[in-house]
Amino acid sequence: MDDMLKELTAQEYKEGFVTEVEQEFVPKGLNEDIIRTISRLKDEPQWLLDFRLDAFAKWQQMTPPTWGHLTLPPIDFQDIIYYAAPKRNADRPKEIDPALVETFDKLGIPIAEREYLAGVKDKREVAVDAVFDSVSVSTTFRKTLAEKGIIFCSFNEAVHEHPDLVRKYLASVVPVGDNFYAALNSAVFSDGSFCYVPKGVKCPMELSSYFRINASGTGQFERTLIVADEGAQLSYMEGCTAPMRDENQLHAAVVEIIVEKDADVKYSTVQNWYPGDAQGRGGILNLVTKRGLCRGAGSHLSWTQVETGSAITWKYPSTVLMGDDSSSEFYSVALTNNMQQADTGTKMIHIGRRTRSRIVSKGISAGHSQNSYRGLVRINPGASGARNYSQCDSLLIGSQCGAHTFPVILGANPTAVVEHEATTSKISEDQLFYCNQRGIPPEEAVGLIVNGYAQEVLQRLPMEFAVEARKLLQVSLEGSIG
Amino acid sequence: MENLLEIHGLHAGIAEREILKGIDLAVRPGQVHAIMGPNGAGKSTLGAVLAGRPDYTVTAGSVRYRGKDLLAMAPEERSWEGLFLSFQYPIEIPGVSLTNFMKAALSARRKHAGLPELSPAEFLRLLREKMAFVQMKSDFASRSVNVGFSGGEKKRNEIFQMAMLDPTLSILDETDSGLDVDALRIVADGVNRLRRPDNAAIVITHYKRLLEYIVPDVVHILKDGRIVRTGGPELVDLIEEKGFSEIDG
Numbered sequence: 070m071d072d073m074l075k076e077l078t079a080q081e082y083k084e085g086f087v088t089e090v091e092q093e094f095v096p097k098g099l100n101e102d103i104i105r106t107i108s109r110l111k112d113e114p115q116w117l118l119d120f121r122l123d124a125f126a127k128w129q130q131m132t133p134p135t136w137g138h139l140t141l142p143p144i145d146f147q148d149i150i151y152y153a154a155p156k157r158n159a160d161r162p163k164e165i166d167p168a169l170v171e172t173f174d175k176l177g178i179p180i181a182e183r184e185y186l187a188g189v190k191d192k193r194e195v196a197v198d199a200v201f202d203s204v205s206v207s208t209t210f211r212k213t214l215a216e217k218g219i220i221f222c223s224f225n226e227a228v229h230e231h232p233d234l235v236r237k238y239l240a241s242v243v244p245v246g247d248n249f250y251a252a253l254n255s256a257v258f259s260d261g262s263f264c265y266v267p268k269g270v271k272c273p274m275e276l277s278s279y280f281r282i283n284a285s286g287t288g289q290f291e292r293t294l295i296v297a298d299e300g301a302q303l304s305y306m307e308g309c310t311a312p313m314r315d316e317n318q319l320h321a322a323v324v325e326i327i328v329e330k331d332a333d334v335k336y337s338t339v340q341n342w343y344p345g346d347a348q349g350r351g352g353i354l355n356l357v358t359k360r361g362l363c364r365g366a367g368s369h370l371s372w373t374q375v376e377t378g379s380a381i382t383w384k385y386p387s388t389v390l391m392g393d394d395s396s397s398e399f400y401s402v403a404l405t406n407n408m409q410q411a412d413t414g415t416k417m418i419h420i421g422r423r424t425r426s427r428i429v430s431k432g433i434s435a436g437h438s439q440n441s442y443r444g445l446v447r448i449n450p451g452a453s454g455a456r457n458y459s460q461c462d463s464l465l466i467g468s469q470c471g472a473h474t475f476p477v478i479l480g481a482n483p484t485a486v487v488e489h490e491a492t493t494s495k496i497s498e499d500q501l502f503y504c505n506q507r508g509i510p511p512e513e514a515v516g517l518i519v520n521g522y523a524q525e526v527l528q529r530l531p532m533e534f535a536v537e538a539r540k541l542l543q544v545s546l547e548g549s550i551g
Numbered sequence: 552m553e554n555l556l557e558i559h560g561l562h563a564g565i566a567e568r569e570i571l572k573g574i575d576l577a578v579r580p581g582q583v584h585a586i587m588g589p590n591g592a593g594k595s596t597l598g599a600v601l602a603g604r605p606d607y608t609v610t611a612g613s614v615r616y617r618g619k620d621l622l623a624m625a626p627e628e629r630s631w632e633g634l635f636l637s638f639q640y641p642i643e644i645p646g647v648s649l650t651n652f653m654k655a656a657l658s659a660r661r662k663h664a665g666l667p668e669l670s671p672a673e674f675l676r677l678l679r680e681k682m683a684f685v686q687m688k689s690d691f692a693s694r695s696v697n698v699g700f701s702g703g704e705k706k707r708n709e710i711f712q713m714a715m716l717d718p719t720l721s722i723l724d725e726t727d728s729g730l731d732v733d734a735l736r737i738v739a740d741g742v743n744r745l746r747r748p749d750n751a752a753i754v755i756t757h758y759k760r761l762l763e764y765i766v767p768d769v770v771h772i773l774k775d776g777r778i779v780r781t782g783g784p785e786l787v788d789l790i791e792e793k794g795f796s797e798i799d800g
Contacts, residue, residue: 502642504655506602506635507652507656508660508663510627513655513659521646522645
């Protein structure tokens with residue numbers, strides 16, 4: 070196989086284009102004035118400005134975490150533009166710039182609700198909140214959803230239209246001072262999605278957010294807040310892309326999910342930020358905090374992530390299982406190629422009785438990349454009868470890459486049952502030759518084998534997403550073998 | 552008639568060890584050749600070299616297949632040109648269903664031939680027809696390739712794939728090993744029904760058993776990397792009588 074590793078060619082990253090659109094920026098750098106400016110641009114109430122300033126004060130006292138198995142380039146936080154937004158037409162402020170519609174269209178994200186011919190509906194309807202740099206440009210199907218009492222809008226709109234809900238839940242799962250990047254986000258976050266599904270309501274369509282970084286020299290700091298009230302059900306998808314540039318760009322998001330009694334939330338991510346080039350130049354630094362709170366009894370939260378992008382991924386979607394009989398799953402495929410680095414995994418914190426969690430992590434490393442699984446399963450003293458099952462598999466392609474596993478289990482209740490399994494394997498020459506002999510060319514064969522390896526996770530994704538994810542795994546591996 | 556396959560003075564081995572020490576062989580369309588010989592004679596190596604297995608190195612000789620230089624082609628190109636190898640030990644591919652595996656194989660082949668992809672309906676019809684051909688239960692279509700298959704099921708799967716790909720030259724490497732009589736009969740029956748005037752097969756085997764079902768036109772005895780004797784089906788009986796050690800050039 071080593072003989073097959075050739076000079077890595079430029080990866081095909083078809084989302085790497087830049088949209089020419091007039092944008093407004095705040096000046097480079099970070100200080101209280103910048104934060105006040107962002108808050109003013111968003112016409113925010115005083116309590117939110119206070120929230121930001123408090124976070125900024127905390128952040129200034131904090132240092133970046135260094136425990137990740139990552140080599141982070143130094144980040145100059147004064148050399149980043151914290152707010153960039155496409156300018157609105159002064160005469161028609163409600164109108165979306167056609168260049169933006171075209172951009173999202175090109176990315177396959179419909180931000181205009183399409184009219185379907187009677188009886189002809191080739192796809193399931195998906196409501197989209199499209200975020201371009203620091204602002205949400207459009208949220209579709211809001212009316213249809215509102216008829217059921219579901220709120221789905223940009224974070225900024227929620228602040229103005231549903232301040233009580235935002236105040237109640239904001240930072241209730243990820244406290245302002247949780248970690249360095251969460252504190253930074255709390256100080257400067259610009260936009261993101263807000264979703265509230267009321268008691269007993271089953272959301273009739275998939276909800277999704279699509280994050281697009283466009284402007285150079287900026288970072289994206291979105292905030293997502295999802296609340297499923299008692300007995301509510303929803304499925305949420307998140308996607309993201311960015312232009313190809315030689316510079317690193319920072320993405321530091323916070324996602325909070327609150328799941329009340331008997332509610333059910335499914336959160337799926339296909340992360341396709343620009344990964345940098347084959348030599349490791351450029352790419353997104355993806356340093357995000359995602360956490361859900363299964364607050365009510367019998368609540369359920371499921372995470373599914375497919376991570377193929379970013380130069381660096383530092384991400385641990387986690388669940389706090391507070392309600393008795395609540396349960397959560399984390400299904401992950403993380404693929405790294407070329408010089409990419411990923412340190413990703415999950416935390417399952419068992420507090421309630423008979424809480425259950427399941428972790429299935431599939432790492433794939435190719436090129437010169439480093440891929441780590443990091444997980445924490447904590448069983449608190451009161452979590453009688455708690456159960457966890459963890460399975461961490463690593464697949465290596467070639468011999469220049471690394472796969473690492475850092476699982477931590479802390480059990481403080483003798484009635485809990487925790488299981489952990491792990492495997493490491495390589496794509497065998499035999500498997501490749503078998504595929505080749507049947508006429509499947511080498512790159513396609515690797516894609517097929519990798520897809521098979523990741524199948525257990527991919528099958529958890531909503532259908533359209535699964536198709537995308539499969540293609541992405543294939544494309545992301547291009548150039549990994551000769 | 553022109554030869555389908557022409558091997559001249561073929562020397563090949565693995566790492567520094569020479570296994571094939573000068574093979575000459577010509578196969579015409581419509582023929583079935585049997586290659587027999589003791590363990591370690593180089594039978595499987597011959598199949599692997601013809602299919603282009605990367606860990607084997609050819610040190611001398613030439614192979615022409617359908618008028619082209621076979622050794623210059625990548626394994627998948629050989630496959631597209633109609634060469635099929637039934638593996639002695641079929642490989643497991645977890646998470647990849649037999650349906651998806653065959654879909655990938657077929658569409659790569661059709662793409663190479665400049666043909667449009669089969670529609671899902673056409674593909675499924677073909678899949679079902681060929682599974683029935685080797686009496687494979689339909690639930691195998693959604694199972695991962697060879698994962699959890701019994702020895703017999705794996706071999707049957709090889710013949711199923713052979714039927715799907717409709718090869719011009721099939722190389723069956725020890726397809727009889729590990730099969731009970733019923734499975735052997737099904738596999739042999741499949742191979743026989745795929746015989747046509749325009750295709751050919753090389754059956755590699757250690758035992759006479761399979762050749763009772765697949766009657767060869769030509770029989771070669773391979774010993775220590777060389778073909779020591781070539782004859783008709785009667786050679787099979789001679790081997791049965793005398794054993795390999797008694798036979799030489």
